Amino acid sequence: MARWQPDAPQRLALAALELFEERGYEQTSVIDIAERAGLTKSTFFRHFRDKREVLFGGETMSALVAGAISAAPATATAPEAVAAALDAAGRAAFTPDRRAFSLRRRAVIAAHPELQERDALKGLAITAAMATALEQRGVPSLTASVTAQLAALAAAIAYGRWSDPANTDDYPTLARRALHEVRAAAVQDPR
Structure with missing residues (x-):
C-alpha cells in the first residue's frame, strides 16, 4: 500500500x-x-x-463560513456577510456532483442516533463560528447571535430543498432565497 x-x-x-x-x-x-x-x-x-x-469533515465548514464572513466587504451588513458564508459553503460542499453522496449521507445519519447527535453538534459549531466571525466584524453580540441562528435555519431549509431530487437550483441560490424567507418571517407580525 x-x-x-x-x-x-x-x-x-x-x-x-x-x-x-x-x-x-x-x-x-x-x-x-x-x-x-x-x-x-x-x-x-x-x-x-x-x-x-x-461523515462530517472535521472543522472544515466552520472555518469556511467564518472565513467567508471575515472576507466579506467591510460595507457588508451582517445578513450580507452570512449570505456570503452560505454561498461559500454551497460552492465547497453542496455541488451537483456531491448531491447523490449527500442524499445517502442524510439517510445514514437519520438512521443512527449517534450520528444525529454529531450532526446537531456540528450545526451548533457552525452557528457559533458564524456568530464569532460577525462579532469580530464589530456586530453586537445579540445581533451576531440572532443573525447566525437565522442563517443556520436558512442553511437547513436550503439543504432540504437542494437535496430534493426534483430541485434544479444550486445551493447558493436556495440558501439566499431561504435566508430572505427566514428574515421576512422573523419580522412579520403574527396578529
Missing part, C-alpha cells in the same frame, strides 16, 4: 458511507473503513478523530 494517496478524506468518507449502509454504523470499525478505502488505520486518524467524524 502506498504511503500517500490523493483524496484520502473523500475516499474514507465514501468507504464509511458504503459500510454504514451495508452493515450499519455500530457494526463498522475504523479498520473496516480504512481497509475499504485502501488506506491504513493511521491514515484514518490523521484525518478524523473517530468514525462519527468521517
Whole structure:
C-alpha cells in the first residue's frame, strides 16, 4: 500500500458511507473503513478523530463560513456577510456532483442516533463560528447571535430543498432565497 494517496478524506468518507449502509454504523470499525478505502488505520486518524467524524469533515465548514464572513466587504451588513458564508459553503460542499453522496449521507445519519447527535453538534459549531466571525466584524453580540441562528435555519431549509431530487437550483441560490424567507418571517407580525 502506498504511503500517500490523493483524496484520502473523500475516499474514507465514501468507504464509511458504503459500510454504514451495508452493515450499519455500530457494526463498522475504523479498520473496516480504512481497509475499504485502501488506506491504513493511521491514515484514518490523521484525518478524523473517530468514525462519527468521517461523515462530517472535521472543522472544515466552520472555518469556511467564518472565513467567508471575515472576507466579506467591510460595507457588508451582517445578513450580507452570512449570505456570503452560505454561498461559500454551497460552492465547497453542496455541488451537483456531491448531491447523490449527500442524499445517502442524510439517510445514514437519520438512521443512527449517534450520528444525529454529531450532526446537531456540528450545526451548533457552525452557528457559533458564524456568530464569532460577525462579532469580530464589530456586530453586537445579540445581533451576531440572532443573525447566525437565522442563517443556520436558512442553511437547513436550503439543504432540504437542494437535496430534493426534483430541485434544479444550486445551493447558493436556495440558501439566499431561504435566508430572505427566514428574515421576512422573523419580522412579520403574527396578529
